[in-house]
Amino acid sequence: MDGQWQTVNTQAKKQEKFLKWKAEKEKEDKEKGKSSKEEKKENDARFKKEQELLQQEFKARKAAGVPDIDNAFFSAFTEEQERRRRKDEQRKQQNRTASQKQKPKAAVVQKPTYSEVGAQLDTAALSGAITQYSNKYAGNYDVQLKCLADYLELLFNDAEKEEVPDKSYLDKLQFPLAYLSQEAVVVLVKWLERIPEDQLAAFFWFLVSTLVTVSVGKSQQKVGGEASKSSMVGLKLLVQLLVRIRPSVLSKNLPRIRSTYAPPAKQSSAYSLLDAKSLGLEPQYVPTLVWVFSQAYRQPALSLLAFLHLVFPAISEPTAQPHVRDSALSFLEFMLSRGADVPVEDSVAVSTVEKVLFCQADPKVNPRLKAILKPLLSIAFDEAAVSRRMFQMLLHHAASPREDIRDEALSRIFLAFSHDASVYEAWAELYPHHIAHSNNVLLYLDHHWENHDLANAVDAAKFLELLKVFKKVNEQLLTGTYTEAKSKKVRKATASEVVEISKFTVTCGVVKDKLRDSASVQARRSSGSSAVTQVLVLVAGSLFGGAVYFWLHCCQTDVCRNSPLAKYIVGPAGCP
Secondary structure: OOOHHHHHHHHHHHHHHHHHHHHHHHHHHHHHHHHHHHHHHHHHHHHHHHHHHHHHHHHHOOOOOOOOOOOHHHHHHHHHHHHHHHHHHHHHHHHHOOOOOOOOOOOOOOOOEEHHHHHHHOHHHHHHHHHHHHHHOOHHHHHHHHHHHHHHHHHHHHOOOEEEOOOOOHOOOOOHHHHHHHHHHHHHHHHHHOOHHHHHHHHHHHHHHHHHHHHOOOOOOOOOOOEOOOOOHHHHHHHHHHHHHHHHHHHHHHHHHHHHHHHOOOOHHHHHOOOOOHHHHHHHHHHHHHHHHOOOOOHHHHHHHHHHHHHHHHOOOOOOOHHHHHHHHHHHHHHOOOOOOOOOOOHHHHHHHHHHHHHHHOOOOOOHHHHHHHHHHHOOOOOOOOOOOHHHHHHHHHHOOHHHHHHHHHHHHHHHHHOOHHHHHHHHHHHHHHHHHHHHHHHHOOOOOOOOOOOHHOOOHHHHHHHHHHHHHHHHHOOOOOOOOOOEEEEEEOHHHHHHHHHHHHHHHHHHHHHHHHHHHHHHHHHHHHHHHHHHHHHHHHHHHHHHHHHHHHOOOHHHHOOOHHHHHHHHOOOO
């Protein structure tokens, strides 16, 4: 009993303490006063709770069959609730009316356009600003250049955006530099030409990286609830000027652009898209960087190098976005329309030819892209000078599981055989690691001997000599006495290579007869042509000697003396 009493007493004390705290809290709230909004919210919540409790009680009474004696109370409660609702609606309407009162409209200031800002640029003010930066930051070219960028950017930042006129692609490349007057351009060019090239290259990277960052929205972070805005016209002006007066700033930054904006490709010793993709720029960077590369259109070798090395691998993927692909193709179509035919670096040429092979074999390739594949192939593939790396790539695809790619690679190999004798040596070096591929080369030779006129396309004698070399390599591989050329290691053919060697031996026996016949025909043709040449030389010599004899012995006549040819035979004085 004592324990029970103590527990009840403790609970009573807690309840008493709570009621005391509640009374003090209510008193404190009443003294401080509450806002009408909080009061209304609490009242609404209280009335809602009371309504729910009363409705629950009413339902319980009705379910128990108790007579409904609280109709009057419910009617009064409903009337009070309706009154409060009408009062709230009336207050909202008053607030709405007050907010809709006519306010004096601020005068709209018409912003100037880019063209107007460029035309109104005072060259004296521009020269003064450049002089000020040069004097204030003497020797610090990085700060001087960035101050100039800020000056031009602020100049166009408050201007109204202006659409580029619908002109040719070449005309569009002139903007936004075309907004400036010729006098302002001359002032900028004269000052930029005095700055060291390395400083300009570093500043060019700053401009390009800023343009790319803004274009993908990374700098559009909200500050104080508003996104930072920039026209980027001033930066683009400087990019155009730098590429035109110093194209080397672009070529020096190409490796950095690739390492920053192109995903790293997996290494592949076979130079094959079957094993590793030759990746270009990431799609979100393509439009901005294509515009940067296109500014070097006066140097086709540089602009095409940048395009083939970085842009073409990105847009040739089936997943390339339409607007990304179209912006790049517009530039390439423009360059090809100008008859751009320039030498391409070997590594770029190999990756380009490989991409073209896969695009040609893709039935879903974009029609615009498909239309430029042949011109691209003519630029990247020179059958008269096929490098070892190019031949290795083609030889690798000679064993492709896709028939269309395999046939195109093999046709290019035989095109190289007919124009460049050095590929025979390259094939001899690559054969020990490409036995199955080499077997396909011989099979292609056998199947297309007559259809593609391969009898006249290849040097049959060199082919026969190569087959002898291959036979010796096969014997060494089978006996385990073959020595690698680079590592000097001795190795033996694997089980799969043994099968490939046996197939290659059978194919060699099939094509040898055709090659021997072709070699004898080519030899007879060569000896016959030399004999004909000797006969023609003898006939020409006899005719010339007879003509000289005739003129020397019959020039005593008047006809000889009066002939215009007499002076060439007996001299200007005529007959002796």
